[in-house]
Amino acid sequence: MKADPKSVLTGVYYIDGDVAAGYGALAAGCKFVAGYPITPSTEAFEAVCHRGPKVGTVFIQMEDELGSISAILGAAWSGAKTMTITSGPGYSLMQDAIGFGAMLETPFVLLNIQRGGPSTGVPTKTGQADMMQSRWGSHGDYEVIAIAPDSPQEMFDYTVKAFNLAEKYRCPVMIMSDECVGHMTEKVVIPEAEKIDVEPRRLFTGKAADYRPFSPGPDLVPKMAKAGEGLNLYITGVVHNENGHPVADEKYKSACIRRLVDKIRINKDKIIELKEEGIDGADVIVVSYGISSRVAVKGVEMARQKGIKVGTLRLVTVWPFPDDRINELAMKTKAFVVPEINYGQVVYDVARCAHGHASVVLVPHGGAGVHNPADVADAIEFAVNQEKPMEGVHEFKTRLEKSVFEGGFKLKE
Amino acid sequence: MNSIIEAINKGIEQSGLDRNKISIPSDIPFEPETVKSLGVDYFQVPRGRAIAFGSGLKLGNPELKIIPVVGDLMTLGGNHFVHGTRRNMELLVLCINSFVYHKVAGKSVPVVTEAFSPYSTFEEPFNFPHLGNSCGAVYTARWTALHTAELAKSIAEALHKRGMSMIEILAPGPSYYRYVTDLDSELLQFYFENSTVKNDEDPRNAAITADGKIIVGKFTDKERATFIDSYNIQHTKILGDAFTPHGSLPEKTGGGNG
Numbered sequence: 288m289k290a291d292p293k294s295v296l297t298g299v300y301y302i303d304g305d306v307a308a309g310y311g312a313l314a315a316g317c318k319f320v321a322g323y324p325i326t327p328s329t330e331a332f333e334a335v336c337h338r339g340p341k342v343g344t345v346f347i348q349m350e351d352e353l354g355s356i357s358a359i360l361g362a363a364w365s366g367a368k369t370m371t372i373t374s375g376p377g378y379s380l381m382q383d384a385i386g387f388g389a390m391l392e393t394p395f396v397l398l399n400i401q402r403g404g405p406s407t408g409v410p411t412k413t414g415q416a417d418m419m420q421s422r423w424g425s426h427g428d429y430e431v432i433a434i435a436p437d438s439p440q441e442m443f444d445y446t447v448k449a450f451n452l453a454e455k456y457r458c459p460v461m462i463m464s465d466e467c468v469g470h471m472t473e474k475v476v477i478p479e480a481e482k483i484d485v486e487p488r489r490l491f492t493g494k495a496a497d498y499r500p501f502s503p504g505p506d507l508v509p510k511m512a513k514a515g516e517g518l519n520l521y522i523t524g525v526v527h528n529e530n531g532h533p534v535a536d537e538k539y540k541s542a543c544i545r546r547l548v549d550k551i552r553i554n555k556d557k558i559i560e561l562k563e564e565g566i567d568g569a570d571v572i573v574v575s576y577g578i579s580s581r582v583a584v585k586g587v588e589m590a591r592q593k594g595i596k597v598g599t600l601r602l603v604t605v606w607p608f609p610d611d612r613i614n615e616l617a618m619k620t621k622a623f624v625v626p627e628i629n630y631g632q633v634v635y636d637v638a639r640c641a642h643g644h645a646s647v648v649l650v651p652h653g654g655a656g657v658h659n660p661a662d663v664a665d666a667i668e669f670a671v672n673q674e675k676p677m678e679g680v681h682e683f684k685t686r687l688e689k690s691v692f693e694g695g696f697k698l699k700e
Numbered sequence: 701m702n703s704i705i706e707a708i709n710k711g712i713e714q715s716g717l718d719r720n721k722i723s724i725p726s727d728i729p730f731e732p733e734t735v736k737s738l739g740v741d742y743f744q745v746p747r748g749r750a751i752a753f754g755s756g757l758k759l760g761n762p763e764l765k766i767i768p769v770v771g772d773l774m775t776l777g778g779n780h781f782v783h784g785t786r787r788n789m790e791l792l793v794l795c796i797n798s799f800v801y802h803k804v805a806g807k808s809v810p811v812v813t814e815a816f817s818p819y820s821t822f823e824e825p826f827n828f829p830h831l832g833n834s835c836g837a838v839y840t841a842r843w844t845a846l847h848t849a850e851l852a853k854s855i856a857e858a859l860h861k862r863g864m865s866m867i868e869i870l871a872p873g874p875s876y877y878r879y880v881t882d883l884d885s886e887l888l889q890f891y892f893e894n895s896t897v898k899n900d901e902d903p904r905n906a907a908i909t910a911d912g913k914i915i916v917g918k919f920t921d922k923e924r925a926t927f928i929d930s931y932n933i934q935h936t937k938i939l940g941d942a943f944t945p946h947g948s949l950p951e952k953t954g955g956g957n958g
Contacts, residue, residue, distance in 0.1 A: 318760070319756065319759055319760055321756065321759075340935045340939060340943050341939060341942050341943060343944055343946075345759050345931070345946050347755070347759060347927075349752065349755075349783070350779050350780060350782075350783035351779065353748075353749065353752065353777075353780075354749075354752040354755075354779070354780050354783070355752075357745065357746075357749040357752035357753045357756065357780075358752050358753065358755050358756035358759070359756055360745075360753060360756060361725065361743075361752070361753035361754060361755065361756025361757040361758075361759075361760065362756035362757065362759055362760030363756075363760070364743065364756075364757060364760070365723075365756070365757045365758075365760030365761035365764060366760055366761055367760040367761075369756070369760070383746050384746060384749065387745065387746050387749075513761070514723045514741040514743075514757055514761065514764055515720060515721050515723065515741065515761055515763065515764045516720065517720035518741070519735065519736055519739060519740070519741065520741040520742060520743070521732045521735050521736075521742050522741075522742065522743045522744070523729075523743070523744035524744060524745065524746060525729070525744060530732075531732075532732045533729070533732075
């Protein structure tokens with residue numbers, strides 16, 4: 288199915304990533320956005336409030352983030368494609384309902400423009416420290432899809448894709464952007480509607496008496512319904528059987544939860560998108576995502592000038608994680624270098640998949656800024672000079688950290 | 701709870717509305733059989749989020765009638781009630797007040813349940829009709845589990861209101877039955893002896909106190925532009941023909957036939 292021309296703001300723009308994501312949502316057919324504006328995500332909400340009423344997209348500023356995410360889940364069940372937009376503490380407040388959304392297999396998109404944390408953190412500056420929260424933030428087992436765009440153009444393109452994935456797999460899809468990409472202003476080309484593919488809702492079309500809300504299709508994803516169609520829906524966040532009725536039996540519990548994770552795990556090859564460059568014959572591979580991948584480009588260039596063979600692997604999809612690809616590359620390369628704006632999150636998944644066959648070097652950053660490319664270059668040089676794979680995750684001491692606390696705190700004797 | 705379900709059933713019947721277009725988001729568990737017998741769509745949501753979830757259902761499809769059923773004295777999600785009422789979201793909130801009135805040491809006091817509160821409670825309950833009225837609800841009422849006919853009539857009336865309606869229902873929660881098995885008739889007797897019907901009473905005077913009578917009745921019945929009305933008016937004013945109104949427009953200014 289192609290996008291509705293009415294909702295696509297075709298043209299060439301010079302806009303920031305937040306606004307591009309807002310326009311992407313409209314192009315994808317998002318008809319309801321609820322949010323509680325929070326820096327640095329407000330421009331995305333503003334873009335929807337500005338353009339939405341002209342294209343039939345309804346918005347509401349709710350009283351808080353718990354209300355925002357609950358409202359988009361409700362609207363999804365009355366048939367709308369929905370999104371909420373947040374950052375930092377707002378993201379934490381949404382966690383309860385994210386699990387509820389996953390449990391009800393509700394398609395929705397959550398745009399998180401990450402900022403420095405924890406707590407209020409650094410509201411106006413960047414961070415990448417919500418990555419594990421995006422995966423495990425709500426209680427219980429479930430799987431999500433998380434995407435990390437690295438430019439305003441990608442914010443548009445991957446917001447459309449996020450909506451399509453949400454409809455296809457009926458799961459929460461997180462756009463895990465960051466303040467730098469959100470506030471980065473670049474050229475964005477919005478194509479004509481006929482060039483934008485959108486995934487329609489997978490609605491049940493049979494007789495009401497035959498509808499079983501959680502009966503999986505061949506790809507493990509059930510057909511969705513909407514309220515008001517005479518289906519007498521019984522939908523609950525309690526563990527349920529295929530009819531949606533509550534069950535406490537462990538065999539039903541296993542079936543219900545196992546499918547929530549398996550529908551993503553088994554389909555992961557269709558979901559995962561990576562961007563690789565110079566991988567063949569590389570001695571070191573830089574694995575990065577979001578703004579860190581833009582910074583890494585310079586670091587890689589500096590290392591290449593020193594004659595080191597460096598490849599790059601960008602995680603466009605961070606969750607589900609590309610276990611197989613990292614594992615495969617670990618057999619061919621000497622080391623992975625992972626710059627991320629946190630003290631180690633995605634790097635541990637790289638190490639898990641490297642299985643000790645290659646060194647894994649974290650280039651950390653505490654947030655409120657981005658890496659110095661020279662640190663990435665030095666980490667690459669350090670990694671390539673190891674005679675054999677190092678154990679676990681090696682944390683590289685950056686210039687910034689050496690300058691403020693000598694590269695790490697120590698206990699006083 | 702069964703008497704409340706029956707009142708909801710009768711209320712919907714009296715309202716003459718299409719059951720297929722009614723959704724009940726609730727943080728109180730209903731049995732699947734109950735939902736089937738009501739002929740509505742039901743969503744059991746996380747504690748405290750029925751009003752916010754219901755707001756989304758309504759904005760996603762303005763043709764739906766939404767009846768959020770909330771419990772726990774609205775301790776969780778009370779702010780959704782306050783702001784949903786302020787913006788006059790078209791919902792009928794049924795607030796099940798599970799404070800149980802029980803005589804302790806010769807004096808009537810509200811207790812949650814003996815199991816949860818072995819030494820009884822010392823907090824005052826909310827005056828929900830007053831809260832709703834002061835936030836701008838277009839309809840407020842209070843009934844007990846004893847007043848099922850009046851409750852059904854209120855539900856039918858409120859379902860035709862355009863805007864936020866709220867009905868407080870004094871009824872024991874399920875845990876009450878689990879731990880206190882012999883007070884059922886005693887409680888209904890208590891409601892009978894200690895409640896007094898005062899329709900149109902100023903809700904400020906309807907607080908539930910330890911000693912006074914429980915005032916029940918319909919307290920508020922007025923008209924005010926709904927959230928969707930205001931949304932449409934504002935965007936039409938600014939955007940003109942570039943804006944297509946969301947949902948159906950009111951039949952007359954202020955709307956409503958309640």
